[in-house]
Amino acid sequence: MPGAKLNTDYWVSEYISPCDIYSHGLKRIFVHQQTAFQEMSIVESSTYGKALVLDGKWQSCTGDEFLYHEPLVHAGAVHHRGPEKVLVLGGGEGATVREALKWKTVKKVVMVDIDGEVVEACKKYLPEMHQGAFDDPRTELVIGDALNYLDNSESEWDLIISDLSDPIEEGPSFMLFTKEYFEKCRRALKPNGCFVVQAGPLDPLRMNLHVRLANTVAAVFKHAASYSSFIPTYASPWSFVLASAQPIDEFPDPAATDKLLAGKTTGQLRMFDGRTLLGMFQVGKHVRLAIANETEVYTTDSPPRFFGKGAGSE
C-alpha cells in the first residue's frame, strides 16, 4: 500500500458489535441480491481481495480465507488420520470442499447447503475459492436442508464439518448451533468418525457463543476440544470445536503431524502444519476457564442469538 490514497466510495460495514464497525472499501460489487434465505453479495475489497458477504457478515475473502478453511478441515482430518467420506454442512463458496479434497484418502465429499443461489453465484464469481472443487468427481453437491440430510444418514461419515454462517437471528443458521443438531451429526458419524464446527469469535467480550457451543458439543460427544485461528477480516480470533468418540490428544508431536500430512495429502497447505496445529489447540487460559465454568447448552428451545445486522443478543 505505498503511497495509497483513499478513493473508495463503496463500503461494506460489518457491525462487529452495535458500536464497533469494521468497514472494507470496495473496488467492485459483482452481485448483490436477496436470496430466498439471506442477503448476499460478492465483492472485491480494495485490500483483501474478493469476498462473499452474507447478511452483512464477511464470510471469506481471497486474502485470508486460508486461515479459516485450512484449520476447519485439516484438524479433524489429522485427528481421524485418513478420512474417506466427508460431509460438509454449509460451505457455500466451496473452499471447505476444496480443502477436504486435498486428502488423498478422501473418496467422497458431500456438501449440503441450503442456499443454491449463493452456491451458484460463488461458482460464477469466486472461482478462486472453489478452484474446481465442485467439478471433482468425488464431490456431490446437495442443495437442501442440513437437518433433513442428516436424518437420512447414519454411521456413515468419517468427518463431518459444520461450516455454517454465524447464528444471527436474521439468518438461516441459528437452529444449527444446538444440541439437537449436534446429536444428528454424531449419529451420522462412523464409530471412529469426528466432527468439527465453526464456533464463533474468541474476543473476550464476545466469546459467550463459543463457550456455550463448546459446552453444548461436549454434552453430545465423548470428547471435545476448542481451537482457534487468526482471521484478520473477522476482526477477531476465530474458534472451532473438534469432537469425537476417541480421545483428542491435541497433537503434541508436530513432526508426526507433518509426516501424516506428507503421506496422505497433496501437500498444498499454506498455513497448516504440525506446529500450527499444536499452537491452535492451546487456547488462552481465560477461554479454558470460561468453558470449564459454563453450564448452559444451546437447544432447539434455546438457540443462540448472535449479534448481527444492527441489533440482537447472544
Next chain:
Amino acid sequence: MPGAKLNTDYWVSEYISPCDIYSHGLKRIFVHQQTAFQEMSIVESSTYGKALVLDGKWQSCTGDEFLYHEPLVHAGAVHHRGPEKVLVLGGGEGATVREALKWKTVKKVVMVDIDGEVVEACKKYLPEMHQGAFDDPRTELVIGDALNYLDNSESEWDLIISDLSDPIEEGPSFMLFTKEYFEKCRRALKPNGCFVVQAGPLDPLRMNLHVRLANTVAAVFKHAASYSSFIPTYASPWSFVLASAQPIDEFPDPAATDKLLAGKTTGQLRMFDGRTLLGMFQVGKHVRLAIANETEVYTTDSPPRFFGKGAGSE
C-alpha cells in the same frame, strides 16, 4: 449487548489500511490533545472500555489489553526464569510495568517514555491500566529518549521490553525499530538477559513489518523467536519477537511453565499460563516461511514506514 441500539455519534476510526477502517463508537472522550510528540486521546469505547489512542492508532483498552501486555512481559520473564532488573522502553499507560511487577523476583523496573504528557494523562484518566504501578517503590519513571537512556546503560538488565507505538512515519517511534536500536538493547543486557519487542500485525497482507523486524532482531541477537497473541481491537493477530544470547526452547512443557509462574509471580495472570505460552510460539507455517526467506533488515538509514494516519508505506 442484548437489545442494543446504535446511538453513538462520536467515533475513532482506525485506518487498518487506506481502505479498511475499524471504527469504535465512543461514550466519553476524556482528553484529546496534540502533545509535543503525537496526537493523543483517552476515550471510553461503548464496547471495549477505556482506551489510549495515539496518532489514531488504538494502543490499549481495558477490554482486551491483557491479551497484549501479559504476552509482552511474561514470555521473556519465563525465558529468563527470574528477572530482577527490567527496563521498559515506551509503555506509556503503565500496564507493561504493572505486569513486570507481578514477578516477585523483580527488584527494579525502569520505564523510559519520551512523552510525559501521555504518561500524565494516563495516570489521571486510566488508573485501570497502571493499577498503582507508578507508585510501586520498585518503579522508576524516566521521561526521555530511549536511545539516550540505552547509551548510558551496559550489561545491566535481565529483561528489556520494547513497548513502542507502531513505527508510523508521523509518529515518534520509527527509528526505534532498527538494527542500531536493537544493538543498543543487546549491549544493555546482562549476558543471560533477554529482549522482547512488540513487532506489528501478523495479518498475511500486512506482515512485512513483522517479517523484517524478526530478521533484523535475528541479525543482532544469537537467538530470536516470533510469537503472537490475539488482540481483537487491533483487528489482527499481533506479534512479538523474543531474543536472547541463550537458546530459546519455545516452552514445550506447559506444566514446567506453570510451576515457574506459581513460584515466582503473584499469580494474577488472566490469559497467560504454560499452555498459552506453548501455543503463542507456534506461529503459522506461512509466517515461518516468510521469515526464513526474508533478507532485508531495518536500519537507521532504512527504517520501517508503517501505514498510519491515512497514507504511507512499509
Next chain:
Amino acid sequence: MPGAKLNTDYWVSEYISPCDIYSHGLKRIFVHQQTAFQEMSIVESSTYGKALVLDGKWQSCTGDEFLYHEPLVHAGAVHHRGPEKVLVLGGGEGATVREALKWKTVKKVVMVDIDGEVVEACKKYLPEMHQGAFDDPRTELVIGDALNYLDNSESEWDLIISDLSDPIEEGPSFMLFTKEYFEKCRRALKPNGCFVVQAGPLDPLRMNLHVRLANTVAAVFKHAASYSSFIPTYASPWSFVLASAQPIDEFPDPAATDKLLAGKTTGQLRMFDGRTLLGMFQVGKHVRLAIANETEVYTTDSPPRFFGKGAGSE
C-alpha cells in the same frame, strides 16, 4: 483543500436518518461531556471550523453558522422594523444574541437557556461565536427554563426568538415545539411584536416537522410565514417560521429592506440583505402545498418526536 489527504481519525457522525450519516472529521476535541441536560461537545472540524454539538446534532460551526443566525434574527427584526427588547429562548453559544445586538434600536436582549454548562463551555471555547455578546451591557443571561421565564413575562417583547435544539426525544427541547409554548410566547409579545422559531429541515423526506410546526404556529398567531436558508453542515435546507399579529408582506422590496438595514443596524451582515430576504420567503411549491394540507398541531399531549441519536420518529 488542494492536495488534501484524509488523515483524520476522530469523527462526529450525525445520523440525518437511521441510514444517512453525515460525518465530519475532527482536528481537535476541546470538551466532551454529559451535562445535566444533554451530551455536549465542542470540536474543531477539519473543514468547517469550530462547532458546538449537542446530543450528536451539529448545532453551529464557524464555517457556516452565519447562514443560520442571520436569517434567524434579522427576518423578524426587519418585519418589526426596529426592535428594542429581544428575548432569545435557547441560543446556547451566543450567536443569536450577537446578531440581535447588531440592531442599534436594541436596548435589551435577554437570553434564557436551560443548560448553563453549555453556555459556560461556549464562552470558554467558542469566542468566535459570541464575539463578546455576553459582555455587552444590553445583554442579560438567564440560566433557566424557557417556560418558567415566559410565565413571568407579558406584553413585553418586541421580538422573541426560539432558538432551541431539535425536538429529539432524548433532548431537553421537544416540549417547546408545541401550541402551549407558542401561546406563552405570543402572550409575552407586545401587540406589535413578532416571533421567530427555528423549525427543522425542509428536506422533502423529512419536512413533516416543519409542516406541522408551521401549522401549529399558524393556530396560535394571526399571521405566520415559513422561510428557509441553506446550511451546508445541516445537510438540508433549514426552515424558520415568522409569526406576528401584523400581516407579513414577505418583503417584496429589497431596496426598502436594504435601506432599513443601513439605517438601523451596524451593518456587519454577511449573507442577509434585501434580496436574500426576499428569496428566503419563497419556499418551494411542494412545501407550501404540504403546509396548506396539514391539519395536525403539536401539543403538550402530542409533541414532536424528531429523529435523533439513532432511533425515533417524527
Next chain:
Amino acid sequence: MPGAKLNTDYWVSEYISPCDIYSHGLKRIFVHQQTAFQEMSIVESSTYGKALVLDGKWQSCTGDEFLYHEPLVHAGAVHHRGPEKVLVLGGGEGATVREALKWKTVKKVVMVDIDGEVVEACKKYLPEMHQGAFDDPRTELVIGDALNYLDNSESEWDLIISDLSDPIEEGPSFMLFTKEYFEKCRRALKPNGCFVVQAGPLDPLRMNLHVRLANTVAAVFKHAASYSSFIPTYASPWSFVLASAQPIDEFPDPAATDKLLAGKTTGQLRMFDGRTLLGMFQVGKHVRLAIANETEVYTTDSPPRFFGKGAGSE
C-alpha cells in the same frame, strides 16, 4: 422512519470534502461497473430511494431529484417563454429530457451523453427517472462527445442545458466547464436562445467552483445570472447559471410565471412555480459579492479541478 433501526451493511460514502463524508445506507445494489468513462452504480438508498452514482458522486435519486431537474430545465424555459428545440448535454438518467418534454412548445429534444453504458443502465434500472422520455417521438438520443456535437451545430437551439457530472479530475466532464465550451454553446443557440449550466455547490467553503463558473459564463454571454436550489442528498445548496443574449429580469412577477407555465406546460411540476422561481434567483449576499469580485475564468488551459474521489483541488 418511526422505530427504524440501523441494519444496513452497504454504504455509498460521498466525500463532500476529504474530511466530510455523507454516507447513504443501501438496500439494493442493482449494478456496479467501470464504464469506459467512469465508475457507475445504480443503487437503492434506504431513505432516499433509487439513485445513480457516478465516480462516487451522488447524481440523482428518486427522493429529491425533482429539486434539481425542475430548476435546471424550467428556469431557462420560462426565460425563453416557449422553447421548441432543446439540447441536453449530459443528462444520463433521462430526467432532464423528461422535464423538457413537459413544455408543449417543445418539438425536439436532443440529448448528447458520452457514456452509453450509463444511459443503458438507467433505462433498465431507473425507469422512475426517465418515465418514458427516451421513447417520446420528440426525443433523439446521441451517444457521443458534447464538444463534437456542438461543432456541427449553429444558431439552432432555443435552449441548451449543460447537465454534466461535476468537473472532478478523475471524471469525463472537467473540460466542459470552460470558456471554450461555453462559446461553442453560445454559437449553437438561436439569437434569442438561452443556456443553463449546473454549476456546483454554494456551500460557502466550497463555492469557488460556482463563482468562477459564473464569471466564466459571464465572459461569454451578454447576460448571466446565478440561481440555486436545495438538494438534500447533495449536502449543499446547488447552483446553476442561466445565460442569454437577452436581459434576464430575474422573474419578479410570480403570477406571470404561473400563467406562462399553465399555458405552455403539461403542468406536472412538483416544486417549480412563480414564487419558487423568484426565490431561486435571490442568491445570498455573500455569493453575489464573491461573484462580483471574481476575476478568473476557467479555460481549456486552466480548467476546474473539483474535489472528488478522495483527493483534488478546485
